[in-house]
Amino acid sequence: MRQKLARVLGGVALMALVTGAAACSSGGGDDTAGGDSCGSKIAFFGALTGSSAALGINENNGVKLAVDKYNKENADCKVELVPLDSQGSPDQAPQLAQKAIDDEKIVGIVGPAYSGESEAANPLFSEAGLVHLTASATRPSLADQNWKTFFRVVGNxxxxxxxxxxxxxxxxxxxxxxxxxxxxxxxxxxxxxxxxxxxxxxxxxxxxxxxxxxxxxxxxxxxxxxxxxxxxxxxxxxxxxxxxxxxxxxxxxxxxxxxxxxxxxxxxxxxxxxxxxxxxxxxxPCAPATEARGTFAADYKALHGTDPGTYSDTAFDAANILLAGIKAGKATRPAMLEFVKGYTGEGVAANYKFTETGELDPAEVKxxxxxxxxxxxxxxxxxxxx
Incomplete structure (x- = not known):
């Protein structure tokens, strides 16, 4: 049975925080709990320029909104968003993935946005233990590769x-x-x-x-x-x-x-x-972003001057899952991975719970x-x- 969760981050109900975890713990906690979450980063991985950029920009804007809201509510412990422009190219994906892996402050990725670049980048993320939630890569076989860090917030x-x-x-x-x-x-x-x-x-x-x-x-x-x-x-x-x-x-x-x-x-x-x-x-495999729950559509338009597009809402939700982990003090990659594996919560686009292969609970797919x-x-x- 799905739990009813407290509403935070602009109307998105996120997983209840671990008892005793602070937004900015500065010691005294063990590595498993996450240590110091201040200075943590999340990244968006997808096309921001080039012929496939429109969908990537939709998603990145959703992530930006999530981070903007989080930082306003946690001004003493802000999160940095790192944009990783793949141009939608599988050829560029491995090098870009390595760039994210080398930045130890990055504890989670929203993306990759496309299936081809996912096939090229995901093995590297899995080996490095860097969790990634795609808001749009829908090729079914992505969930069949035993990538321990792969999660998908939409249907395939x-x-x-x-x-x-x-x-x-x-x-x-x-x-x-x-x-x-x-x-x-x-x-x-x-x-x-x-x-x-x-x-x-x-x-x-x-x-x-x-x-x-x-x-x-x-x-x-x-x-x-x-x-x-x-x-x-x-x-x-x-x-x-x-x-x-x-x-x-x-x-x-x-x-x-x-x-x-x-x-x-x-x-x-x-x-x-x-x-x-x-x-x-x-x-x-998504509902209309303009009809997302809560104040999402209005907040998105206020920040970006345009209505949300395809996958803006699912990317927003994916980012908020990572931000909930940071809020709970999960500032190491192993801690964040375990947090996402066990995550259950309500977002603006859907309710979220993942199968063992990282797929969205089939009951939530539309x-x-x-x-x-x-x-x-x-x-x-x-x-x-x-």
């Missing part, structure tokens, strides 16, 4: 992919679907799960290049047009999805584009153009469909579980 593609497939079948009622992916760890895995649900309804499939490496999708557009598909599923990120949608529309293809959380950002509309993007369906309408990404409906 084993929930999102089938849900997207069910939406295409049950809501769009598409009898012919063309499936495209960008060959990334995330995009290909998500597309595979969708194809399993669609079965014989898959009228064709194709692979493209992601990470800004391809801009001309005419060959794919021709294949989609020839297939007679009334729906297209794309596994990948918003920059290529926007160009594909734009080029499909220019070729007279009216098939509805459905894509996953990697496309669920207003940057997709900018890439496709508002007219072409209209009607696109975007899924996410998948939503969003729709591009009037030039904006708006909530459509929660997709029922099978």
């Amino acid at each position: 593609d084993l929930s999102q992919g089938p849900a997207a497939g069910r939406y295409i079948k049950d809501v769009l009622k598409a009898e012919k679907v063309f499936v495209i992916d960008d060959q990334s760890a995330y995009g290909a895995g998500l597309a595979d799960e969708v194809k399993k649900v669609l079965g014989a309804a898959v009228a064709g499939n194709d692979k493209v290049q992601g990470e800004g490496k391809q801009t001309d999708f005419s060959a794919t557009v021709t294949r989609v047009k020839s297939s007679g598909a009334t729906a297209v599923f794309y596994g990948g990120y918003y920059q290529e999805a926007g160009l594909i949608r734009k080029q499909l529309t220019a070729a007279g293809v009216k098939a509805v584009l459905v894509a996953g959380d990697g496309v669920n950002d207003p940057a997709y509309i900018n890439s496709a153009g508002q007219a072409a993007a209209e009607g696109t369906i975007l899924t996410c 998948v939503w469909a969003f729709k591009v309408q009037g030039g904006k990404v708006v909530p459509d409906q929660e997709i029922p579980k099978a």
Whole structure:
């Protein structure tokens, strides 16, 4: 049974503090309890520049809000946020992970944000004992690698992919679907799960290049047009999805584009153009961030001047789990790891408890469909579980 927990940090209910632990213990405690938590750091690991930056910025802004609130309430023992800009590249991830590992004051990471960079960085974090909570990397196999420091605060593609497939079948009622992916760890895995649900309804499939490496999708557009598909599923990120949608529309293809959380950002509309993007369906193993609990949406807008985006709320919650550990005096990596393993609490996006492999409790996983309408990404409906 989930405990009812005291509300702290701007309306987020966090785990009750260890009896006797002070926000800034300065000795007398053993290493297991955490020692001196003053001067502790947490880091955000994800794309802050480059073609995949929009989703990373959403998350980093959520982490910033959590740290800002914490520091206002704990002015005598502030936490520093370290931004680690991966540009979404698996090639850059190991070096960036090592940079975080070498800074002994960093006791936890929010991220990595993407599945490909997670595959490259997570083995290093595990070896170093540095806990990391991803707010958005959804490839299922990330939880199967025996990484002792891995935790995920959202559902994985084993929930999102089938849900997207069910939406295409049950809501769009598409009898012919063309499936495209960008060959990334995330995009290909998500597309595979969708194809399993669609079965014989898959009228064709194709692979493209992601990470800004391809801009001309005419060959794919021709294949989609020839297939007679009334729906297209794309596994990948918003920059290529926007160009594909734009080029499909220019070729007279009216098939509805459905894509996953990697496309669920207003940057997709900018890439496709508002007219072409209209009607696109975007899924996410998350609830609408603008409808998060408490004062989150208002606080986020007050700090950043814009509404929260996809995964802003889950990143905020991930950061608050680490901050609760610091508040409880867990200022060493081993202490923080044990704290997160045993964590149970209520956040603005969901309630949190982790399985032995670091996955979010399946009972807490939700998948939503969003729709591009009037030039904006708006909530459509929660997709029922099978």
